[in-house]
Amino acid sequence: MLMQDGGDLRTPKRFAIVALMLLLCSLSTSILQPVHAVESPYEPVEICDYVDQLEFNGTLANESVHWQTSLGPRVPGTNASETFRNSVEENLTLWNVSMHEYTVDDLTFTNVEAVLEPDGADNDTPRIVLVAHYDTRNVAERDSDENRTNEPIVGANDGASGAAALLELARIIPPMELEYEVELLFTDAEDQNYTPHRFFGAEKWAEEQTQHDINRTAAFIVLDMIGDADLQLTHIWPGNGALWSTIPPLAEALGMVENQTDCNGGMGVKIFDQNTSIGVFDDHVPALNIGIRAIDLIDIRFGPGAQAFGGYWHTHEDTPDKVSAESLETVGRMVELGLRSGAWLATNISVVEQIEPVNTSEEEVEETETIESQSYPVLMLMAALSIGTLLLFMAFLGWNIRKKS
Numbered sequence: 001m002l003m004q005d006g007g008d009l010r011t012p013k014r015f016a017i018v019a020l021m022l023l024l025c026s027l028s029t030s031i032l033q034p035v036h037a038v039e040s041p042y043e044p045v046e047i048c049d050y051v052d053q054l055e056f057n058g059t060l061a062n063e064s065v066h067w068q069t070s071l072g073p074r075v076p077g078t079n080a081s082e083t084f085r086n087s088v089e090e091n092l093t094l095w096n097v098s099m100h101e102y103t104v105d106d107l108t109f110t111n112v113e114a115v116l117e118p119d120g121a122d123n124d125t126p127r128i129v130l131v132a133h134y135d136t137r138n139v140a141e142r143d144s145d146e147n148r149t150n151e152p153i154v155g156a157n158d159g160a161s162g163a164a165a166l167l168e169l170a171r172i173i174p175p176m177e178l179e180y181e182v183e184l185l186f187t188d189a190e191d192q193n194y195t196p197h198r199f200f201g202a203e204k205w206a207e208e209q210t211q212h213d214i215n216r217t218a219a220f221i222v223l224d225m226i227g228d229a230d231l232q233l234t235h236i237w238p239g240n241g242a243l244w245s246t247i248p249p250l251a252e253a254l255g256m257v258e259n260q261t262d263c264n265g266g267m268g269v270k271i272f273d274q275n276t277s278i279g280v281f282d283d284h285v286p287a288l289n290i291g292i293r294a295i296d297l298i299d300i301r302f303g304p305g306a307q308a309f310g311g312y313w314h315t316h317e318d319t320p321d322k323v324s325a326e327s328l329e330t331v332g333r334m335v336e337l338g339l340r341s342g343a344w345l346a347t348n349i350s351v352v353e354q355i356e357p358v359n360t361s362e363e364e365v366e367e368t369e370t371i372e373s374q375s376y377p378v379l380m381l382m383a384a385l386s387i388g389t390l391l392l393f394m395a396f397l398g399w400n401i402r403k404k405s
Ligand SMILES: [Zn+2]
Pocket: 137, 158, 191, 314
């Protein structure tokens, strides 16, 4: 059929222009996505091959929890804080340990970085960063004794447990002779009572990363509050979906997932529940904000039957008797299995969709730990919308110019 007028002839071209613009919009949105740009095909890892090699010793980690709490609260600027740092430097003789001191506002704090490179490492050697805050909270705002809410806590779980796990990993990693670099990052000033809340140590670390550092970082994994004798791990958001997708297979292999058979043929128990998702802002957020694949392994339901952000959290009940060697070993071995199997190297991470929150309930989402980082998804959305609007405007202009010509 013949076209009745030129207008009809141009319609497909208009559609083409609009389609092109929409494509550009969606591209601009995906470029802005925080999810790391590593999009390699899934290469299954034979995780069970490594289970018999696991060496993480929960008893040793628990001894560190007792030692750290015996120092007293590790609030930035205290002798206890300095003693902890000196101990890391003295004991991690096979690691390249460095101190990084900063002052922000009136707060001076120090991150400790311990790096182990493989033989023949170069600028492009992939890196995995394992992170824990070693400071403890300077107040106990949730304590039932109102006379003691202004006193700092000893932080057996919230502080010592993650640091203890890193120290035990520091002992067992060198003989593994991994093909990639591991950095143990002990952050300071994660848990200080400032308004708005800030992750001082993790923010400073993120500020110092070059684009090259960011590009070669395959994973940034935070361990926080992992020693609760009543261990209940869940999916935590925000967090990188591809990196999260590596956790259920590791947990299943070690019998941490209910009704899933572990590598030894045993039936798993409910320790890691991937169908529950809890919102927690922690040291992983500054890394996510600069485009690093980051997740937070945390049990924010501290104590038997505790609700999220309830129980012993931020009280003077956060003491070593609430922490168990068994829980430390469970999480420590899961991390060790991830390291040994190379599960977190870019080539092994499956690009699957984010684990969707299933059981998230209102009271499980805590707003107090929010902050500027909360504006991050909003900023991303606004940036994408702005670019989209600009492109549509350009399309509109082009359309009008064509009309006039
Ligand atoms: Zn805390």
